[in-house]
Amino acid sequence: MSVPPASLQPTAPASIGSPLLNSSIPSGPLEDKWEEHKFASKLINPANRRKYEIIVVGSGLAGASAAASLGEMGYKVKCFCYQDSPRRAHSIAAQGGINAAKNYQNDGDSVYRLFYDTIKGGDFRSREANVYRLAEVSANIIDQCVAQGVPFAREYGGLLANRSFGGAQVSRTFYARGQTGQQLLLGAYSALNRQIAEGSVTMFPRTEMLDLVLVDGHAKGIVVRNMVTGEIKSHAADAVIMATGGYGNVFYLSTNAKGCNVTAAWRAHKKGALFANPCYTQIHPTCIPVSGDYQSKLTLMSESLRNDGRVWAPQKKADQRPPDQIPAEERDYFLERKYPSFGNLAPRDISSRSAKEACDDGRGVGPGGLGVYLDFADAIKRYGLATEGGATLSETDVRTRGEAIVKEKYGNLFDIYQQITNENAYKVPMRIYPAVHYTMGGLWVDYNLMSNVPGLFVLGEANFSDHGANRLGASALMQGLADGYFVVPYTIGNYLAPEIGKRPVTDRPEFQQAEAAVKERTQQFLGLKGRRSVDHFHRELGRITWDYCGMARTEKSLQRALSQIPPLREEFWKNVNVPGEGEALNVALEKAGRVADFLEFGELMCLDALDRRESCGGHFREEYQYPDGEAKRDDEHFQHVAAWEFKGEGVKSERHVEPLIFEEVHPSVRSYK
Ligand SMILES: Cc1cc2nc3c(=O)[nH]c(=O)nc-3n(C[C@H](O)[C@H](O)[C@H](O)COP(=O)(O)OP(=O)(O)OC[C@H]3O[C@@H](n4cnc5c(N)ncnc54)[C@H](O)[C@@H]3O)c2cc1C
Numbered sequence: 001m002s003v004p005p006a007s008l009q010p011t012a013p014a015s016i017g018s019p020l021l022n023s024s025i026p027s028g029p030l031e032d033k034w035e036e037h038k039f040a041s042k043l044i045n046p047a048n049r050r051k052y053e054i055i056v057v058g059s060g061l062a063g064a065s066a067a068a069s070l071g072e073m074g075y076k077v078k079c080f081c082y083q084d085s086p087r088r089a090h091s092i093a094a095q096g097g098i099n100a101a102k103n104y105q106n107d108g109d110s111v112y113r114l115f116y117d118t119i120k121g122g123d124f125r126s127r128e129a130n131v132y133r134l135a136e137v138s139a140n141i142i143d144q145c146v147a148q149g150v151p152f153a154r155e156y157g158g159l160l161a162n163r164s165f166g167g168a169q170v171s172r173t174f175y176a177r178g179q180t181g182q183q184l185l186l187g188a189y190s191a192l193n194r195q196i197a198e199g200s201v202t203m204f205p206r207t208e209m210l211d212l213v214l215v216d217g218h219a220k221g222i223v224v225r226n227m228v229t230g231e232i233k234s235h236a237a238d239a240v241i242m243a244t245g246g247y248g249n250v251f252y253l254s255t256n257a258k259g260c261n262v263t264a265a266w267r268a269h270k271k272g273a274l275f276a277n278p279c280y281t282q283i284h285p286t287c288i289p290v291s292g293d294y295q296s297k298l299t300l301m302s303e304s305l306r307n308d309g310r311v312w313a314p315q316k317k318a319d320q321r322p323p324d325q326i327p328a329e330e331r332d333y334f335l336e337r338k339y340p341s342f343g344n345l346a347p348r349d350i351s352s353r354s355a356k357e358a359c360d361d362g363r364g365v366g367p368g369g370l371g372v373y374l375d376f377a378d379a380i381k382r383y384g385l386a387t388e389g390g391a392t393l394s395e396t397d398v399r400t401r402g403e404a405i406v407k408e409k410y411g412n413l414f415d416i417y418q419q420i421t422n423e424n425a426y427k428v429p430m431r432i433y434p435a436v437h438y439t440m441g442g443l444w445v446d447y448n449l450m451s452n453v454p455g456l457f458v459l460g461e462a463n464f465s466d467h468g469a470n471r472l473g474a475s476a477l478m479q480g481l482a483d484g485y486f487v488v489p490y491t492i493g494n495y496l497a498p499e500i501g502k503r504p505v506t507d508r509p510e511f512q513q514a515e516a517a518v519k520e521r522t523q524q525f526l527g528l529k530g531r532r533s534v535d536h537f538h539r540e541l542g543r544i545t546w547d548y549c550g551m552a553r554t555e556k557s558l559q560r561a562l563s564q565i566p567p568l569r570e571e572f573w574k575n576v577n578v579p580g581e582g583e584a585l586n587v588a589l590e591k592a593g594r595v596a597d598f599l600e601f602g603e604l605m606c607l608d609a610l611d612r613r614e615s616c617g618g619h620f621r622e623e624y625q626y627p628d629g630e631a632k633r634d635d636e637h638f639q640h641v642a643a644w645e646f647k648g649e650g651v652k653s654e655r656h657v658e659p660l661i662f663e664e665v666h667p668s669v670r671s672y673k
Pocket residue numbers: 057058059060061062063080081082083086089090091092093094095096097098099180181207208209210243244245246255256257260261263264300302437438459460461462473474475476477478480
């Protein structure tokens with residue numbers, strides 16, 4: 001297998017409006033587009049639906065909701081995941097909540113405000129039509145999940161409770177303590193199980209998609225490896241849906257589950273699907289700081305904690321005093337100081353950069369000075385005093401009552417923090433530092449969520465999404481479930497209707513060739529017998545991508561990354577050691593395939609970051625900033641989606657452009673002050 005060489009030169013600006021990128025946005029007023037599109041979409045009658053087979057790769061929130069909905073509609077669905085159960089998808093890790101424009105708090109929320117906040121939060125780098133639809137269906141998601149029995153938190157009177165997340169001045173986030181993803185996934189999983197029992201969905205756990213199969217230019221199947229027996233096999237379908245999650249683990253250390261990877265998306269990319277905005281990655285401000293060189297995972301402390309926790313760093317450099325001995329006037333509550341309107345709930349990109357600034361300034365806390373405080377002392381006191389008779393209680397009793405209230409809201413997060421750091425965050429402030437968390441980039445899709453490859457649909461974090469250059473907290477769960485429950489069930493009919501009876505059989509040469517290539521690659525990994533572990537290469541790639549394409553990027557750092565990744569990849573293909581065999585469970589083999597793909601993808605991510613000569617959202621180019629350190633966009637040259645086309649092994653990828661047209665919201669310099 002050949003190793004693609006480096007693509008060091010920045011690509012010349014592509015022509016505006018590539019013909020490959022037809023976004024299929026319906027015409028008409030923004031608020032009518034989705035209703036009219038649904039009405040104009042092709043229907044497939046119930047008796048015919050059972051004649052179609054649909055592959056869904058992924059059973060996280062996006063995949064499980066899509067598979068369950070399509071099964072319920074009468075389609076025959078095959079659903080794949082690499083975990084032993086859909087219940088273990090990475091979605092289960094989501095802690096803080098899910099947004100919806102219900103306006104239960106009567107604090108001025110509306111579909112329009114959620115739309116506006118999301119467009120602005122994404123730094124004006126997402127499509128208006130998609131984002132409006134997302135805001136519109138957000139309310140349906142909550143109803144659907146409540147009907148499934150998802151135990152959202154409730155007020156004393158029984159109504160659903162809300163809290164706030166970054167980038168919003170209203171309370172629109174629905175939650176189930178700090179385990180919202182888990183509860184939502186149990187809901188989607190129950191719906192999926194119903195369909196499995198009915199026979200409309202066949203579930204393939206422990207099965208990894210290793211290639212996409214195109215027949216006459218259409219996505220008509222996949223090649224998978226049974227991770228327990230090693231069997232490599234093809235599956236054909238009328239359409240393929242990928243809901244395979246994000247690629248944050250290209251940085252090695254991230255808050256993502258260790259298994260999250262780019263393989264399915266990268267394999268589809270190499271078969272023709274364009275990869276959009278790969279450089280848009282989200283760094284989350286509130287994670288537990290790195291503690292050592294051999295750490296393999298980072299842990300999120302949910303953004304919901306910033307409803308009550310106050311972020312601060314000492315004003316003095318290298319201040320070694322314990323936090324309780326630093327008086328209030330010597331503390332810098334930097335988010336409250338810099339962004340008085342949004343305070344501790346400034347969006348993630350902005351909050352992350354502010355924490356980095358404080359640490360770069362020598363004011364960081366904890367080992368290595370890479371941390372700032374997230375302090376609950378004031379909230380504990382405020383809650384304690386607000387309880388009945390609180391004002392008359394002793395300080396200790398106020399504290400006890402306050403802690404109980406904080407525990408009720410965030411108890412499991414405090415437990416996680418204590419288990420990892422051995423510190424009690426009710427007594428001493430948490431230490432936090434930004435970490436890689438989410439990927440806004442992904443496979444390019446049109447308004448129907450279909451990629452440029454006909455028949456290939458992409459949902460959830462795997463698509464380039466509705467979040468532009470920065471996702472607001474609690475919006476990923478909303479988008480994944482919107483895609484799966486409420487968008488693709490309508491839009492897929494447009495593709496399927498004329499495709500009736502065209503499902504290929506798996507003994508066609510396209511399937512045979514793809515299977516042979518997967519087998520060859522598997523054997524190649526096993527035959528290398530090098531001296532370095534797969535993790536060694538992954539860790540090295542992570543060091544390069546984090547140091548040079550992390551929270552801040554420069555032309556020079558990106559050039560450096562682009563010169564270091566190809567030799568690392570070459571070394572991998574010469575010197576990686578994959579023990580064991582292919583015909584059995586082999587975790588090293590699974591990892592090798594994923595890291596090999598990260599080593600190619602990482603280069604594209606850096607190239608995209610190099611070519612985007614502006615700062616926007618999660619993409620901060622140090623050359624492009626205002627004197628006060630805020631991101632400086634260049635709307636004239638970069639108000640577009642950049643989508644990359646794979647041109648062959650060793651050939652430079654081509655950059656295509658979909659212009660972003662704003663008819664409703666006027667792009668302005670984001671201000672959260
Ligand atoms: C710690 C943490 C907390 C978060 N908290 C929140 C929150 O509070 N609110 C919010 O909105 N968002 C949150 N997010 C983001 C959110 O959880 C994710 O973006 C979302 O759950 C992704 O869902 P998904 O269905 O797209 O992908 P996933 O849940 O990652 O599912 C991917 C699926 O694809 C399958 N798969 C992948 N590759 C293959 C392959 N090659 N072959 C077969 N199957 C494959 C996997 O097995 C899995 O079933 C959080 C993220 C993290 C990391």
